[in-house]
Amino acid sequence: MDPFAGLLLLLFIVVVAAALGRWIAVKLDQPPVLGELVMGALVGNVGYALRIPFFEMVMNMAALQNINAMVWNTGAPVREIIDRIMAGDGPVISGMMEKILSGPGAVDLVNMGFGLWVFSNLGVVLLLFKVGLETNIVDMLRVGGRASAVAIVGTIAPFILGYLGSLALAPNAPQTVHIFLGATLCATSVGITARVFSDLKHLQSREARIVLGAAVIDDVLGLIVLAVVAGIVTTGHISLGKIAGVSLLSVLFLGTVLLVGERLAHFGMKIFRRLDPFHLKLLYPLSLMFLFSWFSAFIGLAPIVGAFAAGLVLNEALFAARDARHAPLEDIIYPLEGLFAPIFFVLMGMQVNFATFADPHILALAGVLVVAAVIGKLVSGLAAGGGASRLTIGIGMLPRGEVGLIFASIGKSIGAVNDALYSALVIVIILTTVVTPPALKFALSRKPPQPETT
């Protein structure tokens, strides 16, 4: 059978599951994205309970990424690598992964998992690109000060609360544990929030702009925090040079985009129009999105920051009515975003392991951290000042999503976070992510949509 076949079936299942999830969410008067997340979690956990190898693998997607990297980068056999890096997960889980990832048919599962991961990554990049297209630079700059204030408070408050919570629960643990837990709580994953604002037609509100701006700045601050914390944990001291480098590059990139981005986009468009006038309006925006999101990742930021920036600098006015296939930009991007973005949310849901909630000790730890995580970000909403709903902004900053997961797995890999703490962090990430869509809908229902105000 063609090796691409498994992925085709998987795409069919995910597209239909996402549609079913949206249908249920709409029936229950919830944002569609919550339906995709929950349907992903249901399918994933039922599949996991039935011991279907694909779902067992997806539940350990982060481990799969690490195993794949080690298999190629070290050249060691698959089983040896699983023994080495999954020792902390216990013999049941690591034995399960050995059975799935090694032996006849394993490659089909790996290919399906990797393919889904590729489409999911493309999906979240397209989502933030679309959100960027619907936002413009002037509006973003207008809320720049407020967004910065929200981002700074939203980084410092969860850090301090997480640090103190960890200290109170485990006073004898090393300092590095407290620092890492605090740092993980700083993360903001803007995908969920952006999608809810978009679903509820609130992307043009002042709140949406402040949250989007704050999320971008938060990504830069998170990068700096990670450089500081990883430096302390691994070398015992802070590398000022590295932090200065990271900060400078981020500021240069975002500054260039904000100040001369539109002119650069116009210049690039003129070149592309000569090259390929027929596909200009599809492929020029996408080229810019690929380039910016790669560059953003290249300097250490998340790819979605670059994708959002690419969307910001592009606008309808750039293209002439005489351009072939002159549909509105959003209509041209819609089929791509509409297919791939739900894959991101379904896959995120599929990685929520209900079994994690069974250990009371971990649940208690998670409970304390969730309180710190929620209060820390709600406080950041206060920095938004007047003229915008502080509650909405605070809730919009809540989800940790994949950014929090990346922090937690770095902490695990450098030994700052043990398995129990890691599980607790995963619960925090799940709860802050899943609670956001209904909470945001509730907060938004308290005020009418503001399509034109600033």
Place this chain on the structure above:
Amino acid sequence: MDPFAGLLLLLFIVVVAAALGRWIAVKLDQPPVLGELVMGALVGNVGYALRIPFFEMVMNMAALQNINAMVWNTGAPVREIIDRIMAGDGPVISGMMEKILSGPGAVDLVNMGFGLWVFSNLGVVLLLFKVGLETNIVDMLRVGGRASAVAIVGTIAPFILGYLGSLALAPNAPQTVHIFLGATLCATSVGITARVFSDLKHLQSREARIVLGAAVIDDVLGLIVLAVVAGIVTTGHISLGKIAGVSLLSVLFLGTVLLVGERLAHFGMKIFRRLDPFHLKLLYPLSLMFLFSWFSAFIGLAPIVGAFAAGLVLNEALFAARDARHAPLEDIIYPLEGLFAPIFFVLMGMQVNFATFADPHILALAGVLVVAAVIGKLVSGLAAGGGASRLTIGIGMLPRGEVGLIFASIGKSIGAVNDALYSALVIVIILTTVVTPPALKFALSRKPPQPETT
């Protein structure tokens, strides 16, 4: 750096290279798809000559697929597997692959290569789906007899010519060699031809319909030939049960599609409309495409046969004007197809190794096989009868593309084809593929477009 970053940069490069290729092709009055193929070949060979690891890997994409499969399916270390399966390629090539695919950073290259392969597969599926959308069942049935005749002659003639050519060149080689060479020449890859007809706005011509129908039937015949030949080579006899099974399933699938496909599509659409009315016109067609192309692969046909079938059963009339986002179906599919299909052609170009053309012995072998391959398919055009250009149909059947590559690599893996023969077959596949766009353009220029005739 984010593990998805490399793929983002690669997408940028491929999209821009494809646009540049189309630009040059249009300047030289050639079909755009030829520009994508040749630009892929240029970029690939320059990168290969400069010893850039990514291009060295892509040049051996088929080997990468096999290595990846063995790494997971056997659990053996990467280097050991490369030693085992690339022994026939000589120490230079296998040493190069060991260096690329094992050691620090190898996983980034593997991920990039695999990601590009995923997008390229999606691209060709979307291309044939789009072609199916622009074709309808009644028109296909009307040319059914002629298409069957073309497919049958187009399978038998190249087989006999390839068998005799091989016998003349190497009278002492075992029978299995002659049989396998003949079988490889039977393949038809409809991607290139469909794209040229589409580029030149000839999809509605009688020639296009006959070639498309013949290509689908040819895929079924190819499957039967493969079952026969592989049976003879590996077990020494023909498994009539397997051949009957393969034939029956193919006929059942295609028969169901042709006879009740439209009714089934209508029924599925009503369910999907209840589930997700807002995304109906994007996600219902895509779901059907994923399902049909998976099913097609599941019974042993190429995924593109199913994608084409899904396109055939869908039509504009299925959707109501009241459906949200009611743009024409082709406009909704265009952004997906316009982004991904060129990736298929660029990647196909990148796998053309100019070094293959340097060995005079292989070139002579290839020369004989090319003549057999071209004459065999041109003869099939004669079976098209009156009312259509026989030359156009014969040329449309020429490209072997990825279908031929699959045949050749199966032959290599079961030992029926040695390295020299394999290289010669690759040259045949390259030449029949690259010569088609300009030849088809020439043949079509001899008659005006026929948008409405049948």
